[in-house]
Amino acid sequence: MKLTWFLDVPELxxxxxxxxxxxxxxxxxxxLLTLIVWAFADAWRYPGILxxxxxxxxxxxxxxxxxxxxxxxxxxxxxPVVTLLSAAICLPAAYSFSRLKFPGRSFLFIxxxxxxxxxxxxxxxxxxxxxxxxxxxxxxxGVVFIQLxxxxxxxxxxxxxxxxxxxxxxxxxxxxAGAGPLRVFWRVTLPxxxxxxxxxxxxxxxxxxxxxxxxxxxxxxxxTTMPILMYTLVANYPEPVGAVFSxxxxxxxxxxxxxxxxxxxxGYLAAGFRGR
Amino acid sequence: xxxxxxxxxxxxxxxxxxxQDVSLDVADGEMVCLLGPSGCGKTTTLRVIAGxxxxxxxxxxxxxxxxxxxxxxxxxxxxxxxRYTLWPHMNVWHxxxxxxxxxxxxxxxxxxxxKGALELVGLPGADKRYPSQLSGGQQQRVALARALVLEPRxxxxxxxxxxxxxxxxxxxxxxxxxxxxxxxxxxxxxxHDQEEALSxxxxxxxxxxxxxxxxxxxxxxxxxxxTRFVAxxxxxxxxxxxxxxxxxxxxxGGFRAALPDGARLTSGEKIGVGVRPEDLMIDGPGExxxxxxxxxxxxxxxxxxxxxxxxxxGRVTIFVDKSRDVRLGRCAIWPRRALFYRDDRLIGVxxxxxxxxxx
Numbered sequence: 001m002k003l004t005w006f007l008d009v010p011e012l013x014x015x016x017x018x019x020x021x022x023x024x025x026x027x028x029x030x031x032l033l034t035l036i037v038w039a040f041a042d043a044w045r046y047p048g049i050l051x052x053x054x055x056x057x058x059x060x061x062x063x064x065x066x067x068x069x070x071x072x073x074x075x076x077x078x079x080p081v082v083t084l085l086s087a088a089i090c091l092p093a094a095y096s097f098s099r100l101k102f103p104g105r106s107f108l109f110i111x112x113x114x115x116x117x118x119x120x121x122x123x124x125x126x127x128x129x130x131x132x133x134x135x136x137x138x139x140x141x142g143v144v145f146i147q148l149x150x151x152x153x154x155x156x157x158x159x160x161x162x163x164x165x166x167x168x169x170x171x172x173x174x175x176x177a178g179a180g181p182l183r184v185f186w187r188v189t190l191p192x193x194x195x196x197x198x199x200x201x202x203x204x205x206x207x208x209x210x211x212x213x214x215x216x217x218x219x220x221x222x223x224t225t226m227p228i229l230m231y232t233l234v235a236n237y238p239e240p241v242g243a244v245f246s247x248x249x250x251x252x253x254x255x256x257x258x259x260x261x262x263x264x265x266x267g268y269l270a271a272g273f274r275g276r
Numbered sequence: 277x278x279x280x281x282x283x284x285x286x287x288x289x290x291x292x293x294x295x296q297d298v299s300l301d302v303a304d305g306e307m308v309c310l311l312g313p314s315g316c317g318k319t320t321t322l323r324v325i326a327g328x329x330x331x332x333x334x335x336x337x338x339x340x341x342x343x344x345x346x347x348x349x350x351x352x353x354x355x356x357x358x359r360y361t362l363w364p365h366m367n368v369w370h371x372x373x374x375x376x377x378x379x380x381x382x383x384x385x386x387x388x389x390x391k392g393a394l395e396l397v398g399l400p401g402a403d404k405r406y407p408s409q410l411s412g413g414q415q416q417r418v419a420l421a422r423a424l425v426l427e428p429r430x431x432x433x434x435x436x437x438x439x440x441x442x443x444x445x446x447x448x449x450x451x452x453x454x455x456x457x458x459x460x461x462x463x464x465x466x467x468h469d470q471e472e473a474l475s476x477x478x479x480x481x482x483x484x485x486x487x488x489x490x491x492x493x494x495x496x497x498x499x500x501x502x503t504r505f506v507a508x509x510x511x512x513x514x515x516x517x518x519x520x521x522x523x524x525x526x527x528x529g530g531f532r533a534a535l536p537d538g539a540r541l542t543s544g545e546k547i548g549v550g551v552r553p554e555d556l557m558i559d560g561p562g563e564x565x566x567x568x569x570x571x572x573x574x575x576x577x578x579x580x581x582x583x584x585x586x587x588x589x590g591r592v593t594i595f596v597d598k599s600r601d602v603r604l605g606r607c608a609i610w611p612r613r614a615l616f617y618r619d620d621r622l623i624g625v626x627x628x629x630x631x632x633x634x635x
Contacts (some may be wrong), residue, residue: 167359167360169357169358169359169360169361170360170361170363170364172326172328172348172355172357173355173357173361173363173419173422174363174374175327175328175347175348175349176326176348176349176351176353176354176355176423177349177354177374177375177378177422177426178349178350178375178378178379178426179349179374179375179378180347180349183378187374188363191365192363192364192365194365
């Protein structure tokens with residue numbers, strides 16, 4: 001008898017699938033659930049399985065705290081600026097990597113990883129010395145630039161793959177129908193590559209939103225973002241504060257992922273190209 | 277009226293010539309097929325006409341006016357591609373209307389034109405559907421509608437049915453021919469499928485290694501292939517070398533045939549002899565004819581394919597009527613029609629060869 005005999009029994013196979021899904025779900029969701037419970041807990045002492053009392057006390061505390069508001073403000077301003085700037089810089093690069101043949105192309109393409117190849121902290125400190133000369137330390141734009149570094153790889157590689165996936169025939173068909181090169185790009189190439197670009201933009205946004213090391217070195221104490229404040233809050237305040245703040249920190253990710261679901265699925269793209 | 281002329285086109289890449297010297301004259305309303313094995317330059321030629329490839333030298337003109345300086349979007353050509361033809365993010369209506377919208381036609385006119393084009397290709401009412409909801413054959417119909425709606429002067433087709441399954445392909449061929457006749461549009465069709473070329477083309481240009489070997493009607497191409505390559509590429513051909521002796525050619529086993537008139541050959545020269553399988557006659561052993569040995573007989577629907585070994589020549593293929601009773605083993609064969617090639621070029625045809633005589 002085979003070791004995987006149970007896979008041949010449909011009921012057992014289905015049961016196994018359900019068990020796997022439940023386990024994985026529990027693994028992903030239980031910590032989140034604990035977090036949510038903590039955020040609304042007023043008192044939660046051993047050995048209670050659930051908190052002894054609930055309140056919204058810590059929520060109002062968090063929202064009334066001046067440091068928190070400042071951090072939220074800088075988080076929701078730096079991250080979008082970083083994303084847009086990254087797109088402006090990286091998308092033309094991605095298109096060039098995908099469509100043009102130039103000397104050193106593959107070297108440059110790989111070298112984008114260089115920023116991720118060294119320990120980040122050392123890199124940030126050497127960048128910080130340059131920023132110091134340029135008067136970028138403790139400024140909004142200093143933080144934007146340091147966060148930008150983390151977005152380069154995803155913002156070039158994923159859209160480049162997106163542009164790669166646009167068959168030349170589709171661009172040529174548009175040329176043939178009377179569209180000039182620029183119009184072909186806007187009407188055909190870009191829309192078809194868009195799912196990849198949106199996914200890259202979301203990842204870039206989240207990378208900037210979650211960035212802490214570089215922001216800490218370049219931005220603090222004047223420019224603090226939510227992840228940096230998180231360190232302070234977790235270290236110095238009761239657990240519910242950290243929990244409330246974690247929820248706030250995960251809201252953008254959740255909203256973006258829900259919004260981007262249809263692009264992540266992007267079924268129409270794949271289906272349109274069948275018959276290869 | 278649109279007469280397309282290709283004049284000594286040359287395109288060379290680092291790896292070698294894609295097309296060496298291609299000249300072709302396509303009459304108004306004519307459907308010409310570029311036929312050849314992969315890498316023969318047929319697609320390059322088509323892309324030169326469409327404007328996606330700039331030739332190193334030569335010219336492309338429509339009604340005497342060169343279009344070589346025009347970019348693809350300004351050429352009066354419409355192209356149907358082999359694969360990835362429709363824009364996946366646009367529905368059928370937007371796919372077909374794309375070029376008309378670029379030309380700022382009034383909405384009413386666009387609506388009417390799109391409707392007409394979809395009706396023409398047999399897909400009325402499909403305008404709201406997305407390419408992913410269409411079958412491969414339907415996608416190609418829409419692509420054809422998209423090309424035709426702009427009323428191009430030249431229609432270019434790059435193996436448009438090669439991804440469509442075999443049965444549908446035959447039907448789409450017929451439909452394309454009907455549409456092309458009705459619209460009367462000058463067309464160039466690229467294919468590697470000789471059956472496809474023979475069935476839809478007014479004339480076929482057989483290409484090899486960047487050169488056009490022969491341009492002729494399908495029946496002419498089959499009856500009088502101009503080169504040995506065309507002879508073997510189109511249909512089946514028994515080709516073998518033979519010696520010339522005075523005004524005769526020595527076929528095999530001492531059997532001779534008279535050379536066609538006008539073929540100026542000298543004794544001792546080697547020439548190629550081509551005989552179509554249906555032009556080889558079979559008789560029982562001992563009858564007059566070249567002794568042969570039948571090794572295989574296969575029924576192929578409406579005819580029977582026979583393989584026989586002949587001394588000095590080797591293996592030959594023979595097609596006979598299914599009603600003929602053929603037994604394996606000894607027999608006698610003779611050609612009733614033969615083509616003669618010298619230096620790979622056709623030098624003559626003997627349409628009715630007499631029974632061979634043993635010398």
